[in-house]
Amino acid sequence: MKQHLYLLFFIINFQIVSAQVFTQETIQNNGDNDKRLNLVILSEGYQSTEFAKFKTDAITYTNTIFSTPPFSEYANFFNVHIIYVPSAESGADHPGTGSTYYETNFPIPTTDVDTYFNATFDSFDLHYLLFYEIDENYANNTELKINSVLTDNFPTYDQALILVNSPYYGGSGGEFPMASTDPAGQQVAIHEIGHSFFNLKDEYYPGDIHVGEAINMSAESNITAVKWKNWIGTNAIDVHLNGTTSAGEKWYKPANGSCKMEVLSQSFCSVCKEGMIEKFHDLISPLEKYSPNNTTVNNPEFPINFDLTLIKPNPNTLESSWILNGNAFASNVDGVTIVEPDLNTGINTLTTVIHDNTALLKIDNHETTHISTVTWTINQSTLGLETIESLSDYFKILMYPNPASDSINLKFESEATEMITVDIISVDGRKIVSKTLSNLNTSTLDISTLSSGIYLANFYSKNVLLASKKLVKE
Known part of the structure; x- marks a missing residue:
């Protein structure tokens, strides 16, 4: 589930950056911020008279980012916000000290301008490297300013991007990627976000x-x-x-x-x-809300509607299964209706299990599986319906290595469940071994005595199937 990144003030070289609140605006809104990933774009080298240009540039960048797979498929998972940070002068510094190859092919006039985050070409002696400061020795104080702006204006950001008002090719990665408004800058920004947000490495040799x-x-x-x-x-x-x-x-x-x-x-x-x-x-569940929700519903009447609001990829690859009292009830729908004959006298349980079945994940061998669930407990007496209680959960299930020869490691993380069970099933449907897993703990399962071949690992919570993963025994 999403982890909010609340930034704290800190002191570097005994200097404290005072709080400063700037104007901000949302340019892509897909729902509540606490249910979305929040990309925050900061202006750099834009004077206050150029803020209309900054918004236009930021929208252009946003449109390009979210037309790029897999951002395009998962655009509904994101909100985008801009913070208008004014600079005294326009552009970025270019001391003219960088390497000559790119200077020849991508010439930039030598400039020295007063900007809020001190964006500088020629950083680390590379002509096209546009960074906050000329090198690491000067960067700490500027990082403090960046952190301060985010803390004071949008502390729950997930990824920040600094957009520099310069028409020349350049950019950089790191915690706060930076890109210019050069036509190639949009692709630079996406590449650098690949580093900053996803820890992807360069596939040209980076040194x-x-x-x-x-x-x-x-x-x-x-x-x-x-x-x-x-x-x-x-x-x-x-x-x-x-x-x-x-x-x-x-x-x-x-x-x-x-x-x-x-x-x-x-x-x-x-x-x-x-x-x-x-x-x-890892950061957010596709389950945005559900009804009836976390409160107890007293004396409900038939028919009862159970509904999900999901954050869906485009095209939608979410799959759902609905289980009533241990039996399949419906699949791949956002809601079901329960009538009186569907229930037993006493306690009834309705559970929905949601996962992403996109072909962009190799589900069979992918190490981690994410599952969202909602369970409603329905109390039906001889006098009619009495109460409905609900509980949502979000599971992260890991199984590795796969294929395996001697043993596999199993782990799950959950918000509300302490134990789940994994059953290893042969291709003819026989249960070979069963093991109970505890939340946040890694368990090792010995499979050395199993014959080579393909098995299923079925993961259950309170007899509800959460996930089924193929296990290859070498």
Whole structure:
């Protein structure tokens, strides 16, 4: 579920940045902020007389971002807000000290302007690197200013982007990606958000200090063991060399020249898209609200309507199953109606289980599965309906490695459930082994004695099937 990022004031070099509130505006609104991912765009190098231009530029950037897969499919998961931060002068600094290749091909006039976040070309001696300050030594104080602006104006942001009023090619990543208004800047921003929000690595070799295990980078080259093994052979995904460190260690990537993390004009590769969608689901549930909700309903009357409001991808890939007293009742609908003959005398349980079945996730072998549930407890006596109580939950279920030879690791995280059960089922439907899992704890299941082949791992909460995942025993 979404984790709000409440920023705290902090002191660097004994300096405290005072609170300052700026005008803000929402330019993409898909629902309540606490039920959405919030992208906040800050103006830099825009004078107050240029704020209309900033809004236009920010809308252009937003439209481009959310026409890019997988943002386009999951645009409903996002709100976008802009904060009008005034600069005394327009543009960005360009001291003219950067590398000559890009200076020749992308010339920028030498300038020194007074802007709020001190956006600077030639940062780290790279002509096109547009960063807040010239290098890391000066950046701390500006990071304090950025954090202060976000704290004072939109503390629950999920990702911030600094849009610089400069027509020249440039940008940078890091915690707060920055991009210019150059026509290519929109693609630069999307690439840099790939770093900042999703921890994607460059798929051109980024240099020894920037390598490491990530969604789209690994030191593993074995196609049966690499983390994106389930995508190999699909959409040109393979194990491609990404470079060699000075120590001789080799690093690999899933795509070769066909991913936005390598070439700006390309789409994100399948592996990156999967990791991005995983992040979306890590932060928010697609269940926005439901009815009857968390309060007890006394003396209801038939028929009873049970309804869901879902945050749906486009096209909609959410699937739902409805279970009444342990029996399938409906599927892939946003609401059901219960009439008196549907219920038993006593306590009845209606549960809906919602998950995303997008083809952009390799469900069978994907390590993590996210499930939203709502359970209504309906008390039906001989005198009629007495009460309806409800409880929602959001599960994150992990199973790895897969394929496996000796053992698998199992873990789940839940907001309201302490125990679930996993059953390992053979292809002929026999239950081979069953294990109880406790919330937040990793359990190891020994499968060394099982015959090689394909099994199902079924995960249950109070006899309701949450997820069914294919397990490959080597």
